[in-house]
Amino acid sequence: MPRIKNVAVFGASGRVGKVVVSALRSAGFSVTAITRPGSDAAYPSGLVVKRAAYDDFESLVAILRGHDAIVEAFNPAAAVQQTAIVKAALAAGVSHLITPDFSTDTFNTNASEIMIFEPKLKAQKELERLTSSPDCPLSWTAIITNGWYDWAIDVGVFWINKANRTITRFGSGDQKYAMSRLDICGEATVAVLQEPEKFRNRPAYFAHHTVSNNDLISIIREIFPHEEWKVLDVPIKDFLGEGLKLWHADTEKGVTNRLGTKAYQMLGTIAIFDEDNRFGGDFGIKAEPDNDAGLASLKEDLKRLLTFT
Structure with a gap:
């Protein structure tokens, strides 16, 4: 070519x-x-x-x-x-x-x-x-x-909430995912x-990092040792079924712009956090080599993104 x-x-x-x-x-x-x-x-x-x-x-x-x-x-x-x-x-x-x-x-x-x-x-x-x-x-x-964690933190849709100093842990928090x-x-x-x-x-x-929510909780506590961050535990096992019910209900109502709907949020969440990696949130060996930015880079990014200026 x-x-x-x-x-x-x-x-x-x-x-x-x-x-x-x-x-x-x-x-x-x-x-x-x-x-x-x-x-x-x-x-x-x-x-x-x-x-x-x-x-x-x-x-x-x-x-x-x-x-x-x-x-x-x-x-x-x-x-x-x-x-x-x-x-x-x-x-x-x-x-x-x-x-x-x-x-x-x-x-x-x-x-x-x-x-x-x-x-x-x-x-x-x-x-x-x-x-x-x-x-x-x-x-x-x-x-x-x-997902793009820097953009998501800036607009307040990431599972680390800068304003409220909370971290949402979906399910066990052990499932790995690319971000x-x-x-x-x-x-x-x-x-x-x-x-x-x-x-x-x-x-x-392509992915800069592969982490779990529990990894992120440990990192946040390390880089902000004198702050109190609250962990919010959210069960995820019913997200797929409930999300699909809401999706079909929105369809019946004629909803076409779905990006901001609760159904979209729930289905997008399970796509990443399913405990068995059913939807490929963890790329594993499929990830292109030489793109992982490393733990030090992630810590620097999170400290910059989550520090009030």
């Missing part, structure tokens, strides 16, 4: 898109942001911005022509447009596509049990259908990162596009 130089990023103004664009530009890639008509999103100075509806095949082909790769960094809900995007990529001669993952493991054999993955699973199925020919010029990679800083999304994208053949047509697992 020829060297990838020109990269189009969908969702470039979003949480993932911003770090992906920054990392790609720093690594020397030429980047184009693709935004929808009518969007008033702000972009970094010097970034090329093109406008097209994600389902507008002709406009997408015109914009994507001359690009070597696509990064789908958009909200998972936009994955419903995968057919048009992939067909446009094929028509424009794009050689590699990074799918809208950047989160928990949608390739786990039990992923379909957790309804929150449904848009991504449908998009992945459509991508594989459209690129199934042995001589298809378009390859793909799914980047799996699990990373948000910038892993950019680091992983650069790594994949620098060696696309290495990551061809497969998920790639």
Whole structure:
């Protein structure tokens, strides 16, 4: 495969898109942001911005022509447009596509049990259908990162609560899980596009750390020895069943934006903390080598993120 130089990023103004664009530009890639008509999103100075509806095949082909790769960094809900995007990529001669993952493991054999993955699973199925020919010029990679602890602490959705000085322990607290800083999304994208053949047509697992909640409790007590942190124990064995009931109830009510719902929260939690690692929260040997940032780095990050300034 020829060297990838020109990269189009969908969702470039979003949480993932911003770090992906920054990392790609720093690594020397030429980047184009693709935004929808009518969007008033702000972009970094010097970034090329093109406008097209994600389902507008002709406009997408015109914009994507001359690009070597696509990064789908958009909200998972936009994955419903995968057919048009992939067909446009094929028509424009794009050689590699990074799918809208950047989160928990949608390739786990039990992923379909957790309804929150449904848009991504449908998009992945459509991508594989459209690129199934042995001589298809378009390859793909799914980047799996699990949660981003620095972002989650900043916005108050992590299981370590800075404001209240609490740590939520789900279940026994012994289950290991992968977690990373948000910038892993950019680091992983650069790594994949620098060696696309290495990551061809497969998920790639990137993580800065693999820990348990009990590990985090010990670390917090070590780095803040003179503070009182309260541990909140939350049973998790019924999260899957209860979360699915709430999910189906929301469906009956016509709820479409599910990211802030209790059902989404419960199902996302069990995806990471299941005691038997049923949904692949712990990447184990699947994790790409040389990405673990080490215990000292985690302690430094947590001290910085949790100290009041």
